[in-house]
Amino acid sequence: MSTVITNIATLVTNDPSLGDDSPLGLVRDAAVVIDGDRVVWTGASSRAPATDNRVDAEGRTVLPGFVDSHSHLVFAGDRTEEFNARMSGRPYGAGGIRTTVAATRAAGDGDLEANLTRLLAEALRQGTTTFETKSGYGLTVEDEARALRIAARHTDEVTYLGAHIVAPEYAGDPAAYVDLVTGEMLDACAPHARWIDVFCEKGAFDGDQARAVLTAGRAKGLHPRVHANQLSHGPGVQLAVELDAASADHCTHLTDADVDALANGDTVATLLPGAEFSTRAEWPDARRLLDAGVTVALSTDCNPGSSFTSSMPFCVALAVRDMGMTPDEAVWSATAGGAAALRRTDIGRLGPGARADLLLLDAPSHVHLAYRPGVPLAAGVWRRGVRVV
Ligand code: NIG
Ligand code: FE
Numbered sequence: 001m002s003t004v005i006t007n008i009a010t011l012v013t014n015d016p017s018l019g020d021d022s023p024l025g026l027v028r029d030a031a032v033v034i035d036g037d038r039v040v041w042t043g044a045s046s047r048a049p050a051t052d053n054r055v056d057a058e059g060r061t062v063l064p065g066f067v068d069s070h071s072h073l074v075f076a077g078d079r080t081e082e083f084n085a086r087m088s089g090r091p092y093g094a095g096g097i098r099t100t101v102a103a104t105r106a107a108g109d110g111d112l113e114a115n116l117t118r119l120l121a122e123a124l125r126q127g128t129t130t131f132e133t134k135s136g137y138g139l140t141v142e143d144e145a146r147a148l149r150i151a152a153r154h155t156d157e158v159t160y161l162g163a164h165i166v167a168p169e170y171a172g173d174p175a176a177y178v179d180l181v182t183g184e185m186l187d188a189c190a191p192h193a194r195w196i197d198v199f200c201e202k203g204a205f206d207g208d209q210a211r212a213v214l215t216a217g218r219a220k221g222l223h224p225r226v227h228a229n230q231l232s233h234g235p236g237v238q239l240a241v242e243l244d245a246a247s248a249d250h251c252t253h254l255t256d257a258d259v260d261a262l263a264n265g266d267t268v269a270t271l272l273p274g275a276e277f278s279t280r281a282e283w284p285d286a287r288r289l290l291d292a293g294v295t296v297a298l299s300t301d302c303n304p305g306s307s308f309t310s311s312m313p314f315c316v317a318l319a320v321r322d323m324g325m326t327p328d329e330a331v332w333s334a335t336a337g338g339a340a341a342l343r344r345t346d347i348g349r350l351g352p353g354a355r356a357d358l359l360l361l362d363a364p365s366h367v368h369l370a371y372r373p374g375v376p377l378a379a380g381v382w383r384r385g386v387r388v389v
Pocket of ligand 1: 303
């Protein structure tokens with residue numbers, strides 16, 4: 001069955017060959033035709049072919065559904081008290097992760113899945129049609145594999161993050177924990193995941209440990225991505241580029257050599273403004289990365305500690321207000337950028353052959369995502385050709 005959405009004031013295709021020659025490939029007074037789970041046509045509303053169904057966009061905006069390429073959604077409990085303490089001046093540190101590890105280990109499968117499902121519904125209502133999510137709050141063989149099994153029921157973009165922090169039982173022997181993460185735990189987790197990630201940071205894993213984790217994962221067919229340079233300068237970004245990670249995530253503390261490495265490699269810099277917002281930390285400098293020619297993605301990092309938001313529009317607004325991005329750049333990074341960070345070409349764009357993941361925005365243009373922060377603008381969402389909002 002085919003559907004045409006007509007009377008779109010602004011269509012964001014992210015394909016310059018289909019629209020104006022900006023990276024967003026904008027088409028004004030546009031239409032989109034969906035057949036099954038694919039987009040089959042985009043162009044001027046006046047030339048749209050006839051189809052079974054017609055939806056009138058009434059002069060609003062259509063863009064690709066958001067691609068949230070970084071989240072941590074399999075967890076139990078929350079960390080309201082830690083957030084409250086932070087807002088009274090206490091700094092953020094990786095140690096808070098242990099609170100969520102204890103709560104997650106104690107939770108039943110049903111509770112973990114219910115929490116995940118609730119957060120996904122929340123994200124979908126705001127226009128997220130693809131999301132990546134990670135383990136990392138189990139830190140035992142069983143608990144990590146369980147998190148990945150639950151995640152894999154909801155997304156293909158599943159990441160094994162056994163190397164989130166050293167599990168509490170191994171506090172005195174981090175090397176033994178790295179052996180577990182790269183050995184028995186990896187064997188149990190690899191069948192359920194596409195990606196392997198490591199938190200490369202003081203208080204988590206150093207450069208050598210991160211390298212061991214990522215190369216072991218690669219040998220089992222998992223592709224690397226890295227939590228890099230979030231809280232301080234360190235080796236994460238350059239390691240990510242060296243190992244051809246799909247993405248280096250956070251990128252808050254960068255040297256010129258880090259920026260050069262990203263500009264000369266194929267690793268996307270994924271910026272997570274929700275984390276700087278919720279930890280009152282210094283913003284990542286998106287402008288510096290973009291001016292150097294680095295591909296930038298924006299994602300939520302949704303997790304109960306450092307960034308408890310599922311809202312891609314919120315991240316777009318922060319990136320524009322505080323990280324030096326233009327509205328066009330931020331919208332591109334939250335859609336096509338996220339797709340690049342997942343090495344996907346079927347999402348994050350709207351053109352013939354793309355997956356029919358669309359967001360109808362109650363606004364005359366995509367700029368309103370930053371111009372009207374905090375306003376629920378999502379008026380319709382299609383995922384794989386099916387209207388779900
Ligand atoms: O991406 N940086 C490491 N992991 C998460 C935070 C996890 C937590 O605080 O629970 C992040 O910000
Ligand atoms: Fe994260």
